[in-house]
Amino acid sequence: MAGTQGQKGGATIYSVAERAGVSIATVSRVLQGSDKVSAKTRQRVMTAVEELRYMPLGAARSLAVRHHEAHGLLLPELSGPYYSELLMGFESRAAELGQSVVLMLAEGKDDVGRAVRSLATRVDGIALLASAAIPDSVPETLAGSKPVVVIAGEAKPDVEAITTENAASAKALTAHVLAHGRRRLVFAGDPDSGPDIRDRYAGFVAAHEDLRLTAAAPVRTDLRESAGAELADRVLAGELTTDALVCANDELALAVMKRLRQGGRTVPDDLAVVGWDDVMTARYVEPGLTTVRQPVRELGALAAERLHARITSADIVDETQVLPTQLVLRASCGCTPDPLA
Amino acid sequence: MAGTQGQKGGATIYSVAERAGVSIATVSRVLQGSDKVSAKTRQRVMTAVEELRYMPLGAARSLAVRHHEAHGLLLPELSGPYYSELLMGFESRAAELGQSVVLMLAEGKDDVGRAVRSLATRVDGIALLASAAIPDSVPETLAGSKPVVVIAGEAKPDVEAITTENAASAKALTAHVLAHGRRRLVFAGDPDSGPDIRDRYAGFVAAHEDLRLTAAAPVRTDLRESAGAELADRVLAGELTTDALVCANDELALAVMKRLRQGGRTVPDDLAVVGWDDVMTARYVEPGLTTVRQPVRELGALAAERLHARITSADIVDETQVLPTQLVLRASCGCTPDPLA
DNA sequence: CTGTTAGCGCCTTCAA
């Protein structure tokens, strides 16, 4: 006879049962869509539910069924299209699987570890993006107590990884630039900031090796616009000699291009510039930015899917799944622009 | 003596208590950071917690404290910087308030109403963006049973609204274009798609009225890139005569500009184009896009804040709060570009 | 400072 009132906190299963003149078990059955309830009883219950505007309490259900029915997703931040696409793919697939998504951003949190521990308290599993903003200790601590999937990262014991292809396409991209006759390529981005950029640099190096060339050391920079301007300034000042900049992402490449033009340099004639991600701006700028497109949305969906698989079964996948990427050739590398683009 | 084991589902407060040789109440106190626990007892408990890798079950806590400690956020989708910024602001502020955020996207859901009802099951309140993708019935149904805040929408009974300024800045923007001598302005966007675009069109009309001019009817179009190309095609084909296009957002404006240039028109000489949002691309294109910047991130933070206020107290705010926007003049309206920009 | 004891709202056998 508990909680029959529920005036303050809303209706409960008890108040609905009372109103419909049935037991709470019957109400529960109706709400679960059980077929072992007579039509008229079902109707009475439904009526009571609507009259009382009954809304079950998720926490109570979770406690009883021993599932949160929620996926946690941890991202560094959300600027740029990459994270958004990823998130859209993740949310969409999670919803299809009947799971809600609890989002957490690392940016601005002084203690990400603590925040994640609290997140882990309310979800059945966590997907997270490998990134310098998210310490390695996070997945390590989580693994073993909760299912974990890392995106764009590396598998560890008890941690499944999924990613998009980096090394091969970076090699193809670099080879393409070399094929334009450039010989003083510079890679801009920090290989230590995460496995994806590390692999892109590896591809950069590999393309050089194929031609018996020696790749320059990477220019370690973050991927913000401001870093791009600084990088371009170094080129303009003659500190950095290069005829082709292979940037770790598009934002960096675009910022570099802009500042270079302001400084009087012509892309691609004086200097080729290529990026990674194929953001919207890449096809709006002049010249169009040559870059690599990743199936980011699919990556997000796959993350939700794999996480769910790990939660529901002990469906272990050993090899990290790799989604293919695609070279997008425009004019910034030296190609002739497609007049129809 | 329940759940002392917890081998499958992880440690529970009972197993921790048993291991530490104390009662569950003490464990609870330690975990809550109560100061009425002796240092040595606290230590014993903490040790047990770590050894058992104990992780409290959020659902159980929620049930006991009668709070989910979570905010729901419903957005149409996530493409473009607007939603991302909003979400970042929301998440950040919610986290500061100790609330996790459960995100739901309307896009792709055949029954948004049902989805939202299920969302309402697991959060203490819901913030949502007013949008055609989210039927009005949603906030209406929710109101009364859960605190609701609508973003960029209108207040209703039991529904608080917050928004950014639209009408006045749209008027200022339009007046600016008129001051360039243009007289055949066309507004592109659907005033019925939501209150914000409706208000922008209202500002567009008001600026005309100030000059005793008659504003043209809006060209109703959605805000996608493809719609921009179609719109530009109509101009190129001579179907639509205009000397200035006032677009409801930047993506539309940018797509229009691009196609116009491909068609041989010069912006702003042949045709001025202005947008709304100040997306990244707006300052990368040539000419730079004149637009209006909104404090989107602050808007998101405010949403979380107001929602929390409504959840914790019955802190009712009647007037809908309006955040100021800012005109960003670049060259696409006919202004002389700033050489330093 | 610590332990006992009720619930919180829902699900799920087990009987009837």
Add this chain to the structure above:
DNA sequence: TTGAAGGCGCTAACAG
């Protein structure tokens, strides 16, 4: 087809 009753794990009085 329905009801009774016992948890799910945690918090919060209330005693000691």
